[in-house]
Amino acid sequence: MANNTAAGKKATDESSTQPVTTGAEAVVAALDTVGVEHIFGVQGGAIMPVYDALYDADIQHITMGHEQGASHAADAYGVVSGEPGVCLATSGPGATNLVTGLADANMDSDPMVALTGQVSTALLGNDAFQEADTTGITMPVTKTNYLQSDPDTVGATVGEAFALAREGRPGPTLVDLPKDVTNSQTTETPSEPELPDSFDVPDAADGDDVAAAAAAFANAERPVILSGGGVIKGEAWDELRRVALEYGVPVVTTMPGIGSFPEDHPLAMEVAGMHGTGYANLALQLCDVMLAVGTRFDDRLTGGVETFAPDAEIIHVDIDPAEISKIIPADYPLVGDASTVLTQLFDAIPRAPDAAAWREQCQQWKDEYSMEYSIPDDALLKPQFVVEAMDELTPDDTIVTTGVGQHQMWAMQYWTYRHPRTWVSSHGLGTMGYGLPAAIGARVAAEDDRSVVCFDGDGSFLMSLQELAVAARENLDITVIVLNNAAVGMVRQWQDAFFEGRRMASEYQWVPQFDTIAEGFGAKGFRLETYDEVDETLQAAYDYDGPSVVDAHIDPEEDVYPMVPSGGDNAKFAMNQAQLDEL
Incomplete structure (x- = not known):
């Protein structure tokens, strides 16, 4: 087999004047044709031919700690850039680890393209090593997906998947790539992507x-x-x-x-x-x-x-x-x-x-019904205060990413958003662990001209903190603020409100020292416990040239208000626990 690359160094078949390439190189050429500059992924056996084709490509690959992190990073990249983010994973567990990210992007109509390795076509259905029915599993959570079987059409398919991800109502698409298809030779070079004839994008209303x-x-x-x-x-x-x-x-x-x-x-x-x-x-x-x-x-x-x-x-x-x-x-x-x-x-x-x-x-x-809040003299650190303080010291076009929980609501309520594509969060699916990999994707999409701040909770942060290794390795300038209340706070709040205060599996008797963990990953760690420390600590974390983590220990009893009980009348909102009890 010829040693082909995606940088145009194509071998030539003696019997043809057309360049001979592989299905994998057609995949990379298709990405290059639509202008992809960055992709997020994790290597593996079945996707290895595509990675080999990326070796000499101009596309920057960011190796993530977990495939779910790759999908969230690609999702956030699409939110910030407006163009589909791209993630790669191998077959079996690599592909299934993308499912949460695909479902998240699907719920929020975020443009994303996933490319997954697959066992060779001759092994499909035989329970081969790391085989999974990727298209079957992901069909409900993608805009469309493909099981590719022909190296001559694989480039066109990837281009079509990219076009469908961004046109009309955006969403995630997936192309499953059997290893024999990406290894096989082809003479077909992908051109500009085309939408299927059956796909109609409405423009003007009647x-x-x-x-x-x-x-x-x-x-x-x-x-x-x-x-x-x-x-x-x-x-x-x-x-x-x-x-x-x-x-x-x-x-x-x-x-x-x-x-x-x-x-x-x-x-x-x-x-x-x-x-x-x-x-x-x-x-x-x-x-x-x-x-x-x-x-x-x-x-x-x-x-x-x-x-x-x-x-x-x-x-x-x-x-x-x-x-x-x-x-x-x-x-x-x-x-x-x-x-x-x-x-x-x-x-x-x-x-x-x-x-x-x-x-x-x-x-x-x-x-x-102002969103003002009080701070008693003996009050523990209020999360609202931390959010407002960070907003005050950052530029107006700062991108904010979050995980899911109480911290997400405080970041929504107490940061003033003035521009589009500055709020990056998981809405419909409500995926804990979204914030940190999303900050990585947002940072890559925004390049160096905008600030990126991630608000996370201790529970949400624990679900994806391995991606700190990626932020440190790539020297990504992001500031992570963990609003640490030693609990899955939103669950705890609901238990207090609707389950007579039975806090089952929502509180932690012990939480890690996230500032120390950050240092172990190669990031800069900070600890924040009092109001007097807020301005200086946040400024130092923000000024640090690289990834920083602020472990902000907040009042563990603080709740999110206003609140409308699930399925309730939005005109009957509670501004505090006493009002909620009356609803």
């Missing part, structure tokens, strides 16, 4: 539907815009802001929509839902017309569907027709690209809604 929605919007007395993750996926934040500012309409965001509208603007009501602001939830619940863009109305946003926005006419804009009226019935369904449809609406709205009194009411709610 003109009559737009006109009807525009009239309803103009006639509203209590209008609100609900900005979802699709606004960011569709890069429609400028169009959304234009509608909001021109017509003076308050803007509420979903968690995936954070950053689509600047939270320091007077019209910003911030995030709604289970732990959203009280004023955002009231704005949604009491509006009479809701312009909802790029949201799937998940249960953490809506609470009880039967009580959600009971008097509102719903204008629902989404690129995926399957989301329209799936959960919340749409009075004005507008299927199309978010930026295109918002432009159509802007042009069709005949006048601004008469909403001065409504804007005043929204401001009163912001004053009445």
Whole structure:
């Protein structure tokens, strides 16, 4: 077999003027054709031919500590860059370790491409070493997947997978690569990727539907815009802001929509839902017309569907027709690209809604249900204070990644997000351990011109801290703040609220010293316990040129509020435990 590489050093078959290459090199050539610059993965036997083809390629490979970490890093890379992140894994356990990351990206509509090794085609179905039905396992959690069988088409398939991951409603795709396919020779060089003929990407919404929605919007007395993750996926934040500012309409965001509208603007009501602001939830619940863009109305946003926005006419804009009226019935369904449809609406709205009194009411709610918190003289370190202090010392375009739990909610509530693609978190799947590998992916995507801060909890951090080795090895400048309450805090909070305080398997009698562990991994470790240490410690961690970890020991009894009980009425939110007990 010829010693081929992806850098153009192709052997030539004596009987042909066409270059001879391998299926593996076709895979790498396809990635190069679509402009892939970075990939995340873990080596292994069945994927080894692809790694060999990467040896002389211009693509930078980041070797992760665990395949799940590779998938989360690729996911975050896609969130920050807007282009699909790419992850690699070998067959069997390598591929199955990607499943959580694929499911996470699928729930959040994040663009990602996974390439997995597979046993040779002759061994498929024989329970061969490290064989797994990768396409069968991942079919429910991918936008589409492929089991490749022909080295002549493997490059085109990878290109198609990349195109499908980013076009229309984004999502993860997967190509399973049997070892004989990647080792076999081929004369086919992949060209620019093409979408399948059956794949239709909606653009403009129906003109009559737009006109009807525009009239309803103009006639509203209590209008609100609900900005979802699709606004960011569709890069429609400028169009959304234009509608909001021109017509003076308050803007509420979903968690995936954070950053689509600047939270320091007077019209910003911030995030709604289970732990959203009280004023955002009231704005949604009491509006009479809701312009909802790029949201799937998940249960953490809506609470009880039967009580959600009971008097509102719903204008629902989404690129995926399957989301329209799936959960919340749409009075004005507008299927199309978010930026295109918002432009159509802007042009069709005949006048601004008469909403001065409504804007005043929204401001009163912001004053009445402020997110302020108290710090008694003898108080232990409040996590809200740590988040606000870090926000204060970092640039406005800093990227924040999180794991999942109480720390995620505090990072959502007490950091002011002004720009899109600055909030990177696990929303629909709620994957603990997401934060650190996501920070690695975000750091690589952002290169050196933006700061990356990861907020994690002690429970979430323990699930992926091996990726510190990657951050140290690659000398990635990220700051990790572990809000350490020696518990799986959100579980503990729910047990206190709904299980009569029976804290089963939610508290730790002992937790590691994360600052010491960081040093062992080659990162810089810091310990934070008092208010007097906050500014100096956070500044030192942020200034460190490389990965740093702040083990911040916070009040273990601090809870996340506001809170709406699962399935509850979002207008009936609790600002503290006493109010929650009354619901």
